[in-house]
Amino acid sequence: MINMREKSQKGxxxxxxxxxAMAAAILIISASRSLLFNSxxxxxxxxxxxxxxxxxxxxxxxxxxxxxxxxxYITNPSLVTNVVEPGEGRYSVSIQPRNDIVxxxxxxxxxxxxxxxxxxxxxxxxxxLRISNAADYFWAVKERLALTSGINAxxxxxxSPQLEFLPQVGGQVTTVKKAEFVSSGNVIxxxxxxxxxxxxxxxxxxxxxxxxxxxxxxxxPQVLNSDLIRYQQLAKVGQTPQHxxxxxxxxxxxxxxxxxxPGYVGGQWTSPVADTYANHTNDNFDHVYYxxxxxxxLTIGNVRIYGQVLFVAEGDIRITGNIYSxxxxxxxxxxxxxxxxxxxxxxxxxxITKANVVLTRNFHPGDAATYLETVEAMIMAxxxxxxxxxxxxxxxxxxxxxTTVRWGTPDVHARLRxxxxxxxxxxxxxxxxxxxxxxxxQAPGANPRTYQYMQxxxxxxxFYMPALAEIHWQYEETVGAGSMF
Amino acid sequence: xxxxxxxxRRGVTLTEVVITVGLLTxxxxxxxxxxxxxxxxxxxxxxxxxxxxxxxxxxxxTRAVRNAESIVSVSSSTLVLRVLQPSEQGFTNALLFADVxxxxxxxxxxxSGQGTHLLRRLESPTKTSDSKVLANMLVNPxxxxxxxxxxxxxxxxxxxxxxxxxxxLWPSFMKTGRDNVIEYRSISMRxxxxxxxx
Numbered sequence: 001m002i003n004m005r006e007k008s009q010k011g012x013x014x015x016x017x018x019x020x021a022m023a024a025a026i027l028i029i030s031a032s033r034s035l036l037f038n039s040x041x042x043x044x045x046x047x048x049x050x051x052x053x054x055x056x057x058x059x060x061x062x063x064x065x066x067x068x069x070x071x072x073y074i075t076n077p078s079l080v081t082n083v084v085e086p087g088e089g090r091y092s093v094s095i096q097p098r099n100d101i102v103x104x105x106x107x108x109x110x111x112x113x114x115x116x117x118x119x120x121x122x123x124x125x126x127x128x129l130r131i132s133n134a135a136d137y138f139w140a141v142k143e144r145l146a147l148t149s150g151i152n153a154x155x156x157x158x159x160s161p162q163l164e165f166l167p168q169v170g171g172q173v174t175t176v177k178k179a180e181f182v183s184s185g186n187v188i189x190x191x192x193x194x195x196x197x198x199x200x201x202x203x204x205x206x207x208x209x210x211x212x213x214x215x216x217x218x219x220x221p222q223v224l225n226s227d228l229i230r231y232q233q234l235a236k237v238g239q240t241p242q243h244x245x246x247x248x249x250x251x252x253x254x255x256x257x258x259x260x261x262p263g264y265v266g267g268q269w270t271s272p273v274a275d276t277y278a279n280h281t282n283d284n285f286d287h288v289y290y291x292x293x294x295x296x297x298l299t300i301g302n303v304r305i306y307g308q309v310l311f312v313a314e315g316d317i318r319i320t321g322n323i324y325s326x327x328x329x330x331x332x333x334x335x336x337x338x339x340x341x342x343x344x345x346x347x348x349x350x351x352i353t354k355a356n357v358v359l360t361r362n363f364h365p366g367d368a369a370t371y372l373e374t375v376e377a378m379i380m381a382x383x384x385x386x387x388x389x390x391x392x393x394x395x396x397x398x399x400x401x402x403t404t405v406r407w408g409t410p411d412v413h414a415r416l417r418x419x420x421x422x423x424x425x426x427x428x429x430x431x432x433x434x435x436x437x438x439x440x441x442q443a444p445g446a447n448p449r450t451y452q453y454m455q456x457x458x459x460x461x462x463f464y465m466p467a468l469a470e471i472h473w474q475y476e477e478t479v480g481a482g483s484m485f
Numbered sequence: 486x487x488x489x490x491x492x493x494r495r496g497v498t499l500t501e502v503v504i505t506v507g508l509l510t511x512x513x514x515x516x517x518x519x520x521x522x523x524x525x526x527x528x529x530x531x532x533x534x535x536x537x538x539x540x541x542x543x544x545x546x547t548r549a550v551r552n553a554e555s556i557v558s559v560s561s562s563t564l565v566l567r568v569l570q571p572s573e574q575g576f577t578n579a580l581l582f583a584d585v586x587x588x589x590x591x592x593x594x595x596x597s598g599q600g601t602h603l604l605r606r607l608e609s610p611t612k613t614s615d616s617k618v619l620a621n622m623l624v625n626p627x628x629x630x631x632x633x634x635x636x637x638x639x640x641x642x643x644x645x646x647x648x649x650x651x652x653x654l655w656p657s658f659m660k661t662g663r664d665n666v667i668e669y670r671s672i673s674m675r676x677x678x679x680x681x682x683x
Contacts, residue, residue, distance in 0.1 A: 023519060027523065045544070048544065100579040102580070294670040332584070471676050472677065473676075475571055476551060
């Protein structure tokens with residue numbers, strides 16, 4: 001009997017133990033399921049956000065590359081195919097030019113994949129955008145722009161809220177790739193004018209060959225303090241050596257001085273006047289000369305540019321004479337060759353300033369000969385103006401204000417011609433005498449001022465240029481979202 | 486003697502009483518503890534489910550704003566977006582931007598008297614579809630407890646570029662005070678801009 005009681009007690013203990021164990025197991029399972037649920041929840045949202053960020057990163061990187069090389073996705077497809085971001089995931093970007101959604105636009109489809117906890121999270125980002133590379137425009141002005149006849153800009157667009165094509169002179173045809181104005185502004189002649197034809201104002205795009213009215217003003221790349229800081233870094237300001245220089249001048253219109261990128265060490269230093277810059281490095285990434293306002297305006301004239309050189313000034317840029325870009329486009333690029341990263345791919349001068357650009361009265365020596373002043377350079381002064389200094393002396397009114405100009409003898413203005421091969425962005429172009437271009441450059445003949453688009457800026461975009469990506473529309477499509485359970 | 490012995494065996498000894506009371510003293514609080522634990526875990530699970538729904542809703546709202554063509558209006562309880570529906574025409578079709586492919590997406594806090602929910606309505610030229618989320622979970626969005634607000638706050642006139650979205654969760658089963666409201670907050674900006682007119 002005693003044994004029976006002991007057995008019975010043993011049995012109860014086992015039952016109680018099993019019951020307690022089961023209860024504990026249920027509680028533990030329940031708790032662990034809750035923890036697991038919570039853990040899956042965290043992983044799910046982390047992964048969804050991660051894959052979206054990765055898709056945006058891929059799109060932004062592709063946009064950045066496209067701004068400096070319009071064909072990078074064709075020539076280097078590996079840059080947009082199965083690109084692995086360590087610790088993040090992988091993405092691919094399909095890039096197609098499209099004109100039907102936004103003019104001169106692109107359609108990006110960025111597919112990003114993140115794997116977490118054995119599950120795949122996939123987001124597809126559809127982006128319709130347009131790259132407003134500054135060099136796409138032959139001439140863009142935030143205020144009024146009057147274009148003289150004979151402009152040759154088949155590869156570049158013109159833009160101004162108030163755009164005017166001046167009357168045709170001597171049968172010269174004005175050719176532009178595209179002409180844009182703002183609907184709240186105006187265009188002269190009006191959009192439906194018969195002057196828009198191949199023999200007078202020849203607009204190549206769009207198909208109706210007429211100016212395009214935009215709903216809103218174009219936002220151009222700006223030269224802000226943050227941009228100047230970036231250029232200071234690119235010019236190694238504050239380091240040793242630093243590429244700070246404000247004076248690039250040859251000796252005369254025939255004594256042309258060579259100017260090479262600051263990051264170049266090599267031959268061709270005497271073509272025909274030596275490059276006298278003392279701090280050249282052998283770093284191919286160095287393309288920027290920086291001119292702080294504490295030293296003075298950037299003065300440049302009677303130079304020949306080899307390679308891609310950016311001249312960045314905090315203050316005014318004063319053009320004192322010819323700026324030539326080396327004419328041989330393929331040979332002798334400064335640097336270690338086109339296959340090397342950041343070596344020059346063209347001969348281009350790029351003038352960038354927060355202030356104004358002035359064609360000074362230093363070019364013509366004052367003799368009886370006629371001279372052609374040539375400016376082959378991209379000029380970007382989105383906050384400043386373009387003007388010219390007259391060669392004569394001013395007459396003043398009773399209050400000491402300049403009124404008219406007393407031309408020199410001989411009249412230098414009647415002996416000056418101008419050739420601008422460029423892509424230009426200004427806030428304003430001086431349109432009134434005596435500081436406007438027609439006053440200063442008025443040698444006899446049909447075309448004292450010739451303007452043409454510098455095609456190499458589009459074909460071989462210079463480095464470190466500001467550009468804007470206008471995202472017309474973007475749609476995020478969730479393709480794979482893993483599972484919570 | 487035998488009988489008394491039997492009776493004694495049939496009865497409860499002091500030792501047994503002490504042991505039983507001791508066991509009950511331990512078992513009852515443990516049972517209570519266990520039940521509280523189970524109850525707490527169940528509540529946590531329901532709460533997590535509610536949080537999950539809120540996060541899904543917030544993600545949906547945030548993404549809808551990002552994808553919107555324009556933000557038409559914003560009030561404390563209503564957000565109206567103009568959206569395109571790529572699923573209708575496909576991404577390769579230029580009709581993607583045709584009016585027939587445009588829709589209005591409205592998020593509204595609804596208090597029907599019998600309960601509350603967030604209503605998501607999509608109205609296109611051809612159909613209207615509704616879906617309800619976060620039933621009986623949201624704090625009434627009035628005054629400073631807004632659900633939608635233009636961002637930055639000083640931006641009071643449309644068109645808006647960004648919206649602050651705040652989902653304040655206070656499920657009805659929670660026996661806690663309003664101090665325990667859980668907030669899910671997001672600031673989302675649309676990415677589209679106006680189309681040029683050629």
